[in-house]
Amino acid sequence: MDVTDDLPSASHTIQEFVLGYEEARQLRGFRCPNCGLVTATWGLACPQCGKAELGEAQLSQRGGVSAFSILTGPGDEFINDAPYAYGVVALQGGGRITGWMPTVRSEKDLAIGDAVHFVPGYKPGVQFAKDSEDPNPG
Ligand SMILES: [Zn+2]
Numbered sequence: 001m002d003v004t005d006d007l008p009s010a011s012h013t014i015q016e017f018v019l020g021y022e023e024a025r026q027l028r029g030f031r032c033p034n035c036g037l038v039t040a041t042w043g044l045a046c047p048q049c050g051k052a053e054l055g056e057a058q059l060s061q062r063g064g065v066s067a068f069s070i071l072t073g074p075g076d077e078f079i080n081d082a083p084y085a086y087g088v089v090a091l092q093g094g095g096r097i098t099g100w101m102p103t104v105r106s107e108k109d110l111a112i113g114d115a116v117h118f119v120p121g122y123k124p125g126v127q128f129a130k131d132s133e134d135p136n137p138g
Pocket of ligand 1: 047049
């Protein structure tokens with residue numbers, strides 16, 4: 001018996017999800033057909049209502065900062081980038097995604113609610129920049 005027979009399937013794999021923001025220059029997410037929740041978190045069921053068949057959704061690349069802190073002691077992958085902001089962005093149209101902002105070096109450089117946009121890049125993680133730094137990205 002194949003143990004994968006009983007597992008629900010998703011419209012894309014977690015690997016495609018990660019490659020979406022590292023290579024395909026897009027933010028992938030899910031939309032629940034039952035309750036309408038849009039989420040940036042990969043999963044097999046809706047975290048709000050539990051429905052198992054989530055549809056793929058293309059997330060907005062723009063949003064507002066809902067939380068952040070300045071990291072001065074990062075992990076090895078980001079050792080040459082510190083200090084930088086690490087935080088949560090509430091995307092327009094739904095989805096909250098964790099990301100980092102290498103151009104923000106101090107708490108004075110960013111505020112809750114600041115408009116930001118996704119910056120595709122070769123570094124790991126989802127990278128954002130303030131709209132005020134680059135108002136017409138891409
Ligand atoms: Zn739902």
